[in-house]
Amino acid sequence: MTAPRTSPKTPKPSFGDPAEGLPGIPVGTLVRDRASGRLGTLRDVLVHRPADELPGPDARAGRRLAFLRPVGGGCEWTTDPDQVVRADAEGDGAP
Template identity: 65%
Template sequence: MSPRSPSDLSPTGNPTGSRNSGLPAKSTPPVDAYVPAAGLPGIPVGTLVRDTATGRQGTLRDVFPYESLDARPVPGLPARPPRLLAFIRPVGGGREWTADPGPVVALP
């Protein structure tokens, strides 16, 4: 075995590089960061809907509790709770908008 130079050692003095240490690799369970869109009760994602508060029509893309960056806690003030929002894409494409899920209804 050849002598190691100081650059072959980590700050803790352990060997670095691609050599196998002889120990089994740590097994980390896979994390599924994607949570499928839930929709609304009786209105699945992909359904054509109308936002009755604005009269706009679109496709329901997702519904989830949204927490804006300005809702993060400020020392000394209570945190604002997340707000449930429906994300709707206009028919034919365009910029999505958010809506309170209460007035969102499915179109026939």
């Protein structure tokens, strides 16, 4: 039996699952974080829950986060997935 596919709004079942991008923006795409203005590469989109919060019916909903890596390497950062756009859509001249 295979695991069901997740939609962009459904959290991935575990961190070990393959990376998923955003609708129309696959993992590895050069993107701009509109919240910070920084350019980076989309690495993954995950649902974050605090480590001290146990899952269950009374647990708060997790927060979706997009993980971005700076162009040329460096420390990844997170942002709201709604703030991520293709760099070429912003007129950056990126491929």
